[in-house]
Amino acid sequence: MKKKQLCLGAFMRPVSIHTAAWRFPGGSPDANFSLKTIVSLAKKLEAAKFDAFFMADHLAVLNMPMDALKRSATVTSFDPLTLLPAIAMVTNRLGLIATASTTFESPYLIARRFASLDHISDGRAGWNIVTTSNPDAAKNFGMDDQMPHAQRYARAREFFDVVTGLWDSWADDAFVRDVEKGIFFDPDRLHILDHEGEYLKVRGPLNIARPIQGWPLIVQAGASDAGRQLAAETAEMVFSSARNIPDAQEYFQDIKSRAENAGRNPDHLKILPGALVIVGETESEAREKRDLLDSLVHYDSGIASLSIALGHDASKFDPDAPLPNVPETEASKSGQARVKSLAQAENLTVRQLAGRFGGYAGNAFVGTPKSIADEMEAWIDEDASDGFNIMMPYLPMGLDDVCEKVVPELQRRGRFRTEYSGRTLRENLGVPRPKNKFFQTQ
Secondary structure (H helix, E strand, O other): OOEEEEEEEEEEEOOOOOOOHOOOOOOOOOHHHHHHHHHHHHHHHHOOOOOEEEEEEOOOOOOHHHHHHOOOOOHHOOOOHHHHHHHHHOOOOOOEEEEOOOOOHHHHHHHHHHHHHHHHOOEEEEEEOOOOOOOHHHHOOOOOOOOHHHHHHHHHHHHHHHHHHHHHOOOOOOOOOOOOOOOOOOOOHOOOOOEEEEOOOOOOOOOOOOOOOOOEEEEEEOOHHHHHHHHHHHOEEEEEOOOOHHHHHHHHHHHHHHHHHHOOHHHHHHEEEEEEEEEOHHHHHHHHHHHHHHHHHOHHHHHHHHHHHHOOOOOOOOOOOOOOOOOOOOOOOOHHHHHHHHHHHHOHHHHHHHHOOOOOOOOOOEEEEEHHHHHHHHHOOOOOOEEEEOOOOOOHHHHHHHHHHHHHHHHOOOOOOOOOOOOHHHHHHHHOOOOOOOOOOO
């Protein structure tokens, strides 16, 4: 029986997600805004046969207290749809996924930009659909506050229909380019969308040919009930945040079942939990790297994040003592439970918890290449994931450890490709090219 194969994405923001990555010894403090550095990282990911380079995005700077904000490297970063075409020119098979918000942007422009990226990259584009909840972002787009949650998701669902409808404006064979007759395209193979819905009004057609993949890969990260439903109905890759196998199994089953109920093939929807990966020659060395990384999160930054998770002002606690008993609040029950569980499981002090929550408190694989591969195999064999969205702890060394040590171990076990199987992102993931909504290919 053939072993299940892992899908591997690289979560690049546009580099590491960890707040202290830019401070790690031997790292690249300017990596977040250095094209040369980011290109070198993308090339390494392609050499390791990663499925995709995923670039997250944010539309505001002022999203935390200034004492914490001044310590963040993510206050400056490239626009994803400006950066990824540059990466497309120096790579050949690596998928290129960008975040773009349905809350503030125009569906026509989103459709055009991602169609362009798909053509420029020869079929490697992916769109991570997000709704933006940050009130500071709303103020950058002429609004005083964020759109209500339910409204954001209703708009996102309509937005998806409009964008995919625009991508299908042209039949695949619309551009006849008949030089003798002087006919560039066949008008019968052009569809005008003429959409008028609850939130959006878009005439169309899109002024670019249908993307090479039909549609760029659709990516989502649904966590709430509305988000899960949106992911199940629309996404082909889903990023999740489960921290253990039981939680991941519940999410995996829920999303796949919802997709099937929506008339979709659940095998065509790949679920990739996020995972910070820290590699050592020994387990203790890997833990020492994690401890050092977390220790570089400044206390001002970490304690602010811990306070948000707890729903209480953690700055009043003794930093070097265990977490005291904290009453529940209505505002942060799940976040508080996560803090208490982690504190108890790993016997962490308040200072250590601040370092963890100020840096990255999600799922992490910390160990040797063998132990990390063991954990990854367990997740996919127990139907907890289809792979992972790998988060690099620091650059470039953390990425090198993943590409040069963990990936070869997975390849030796027959769990990960040694060569790309296709040309496009969809082909490499085993996700079919969607049919045109309006035309059948003749």
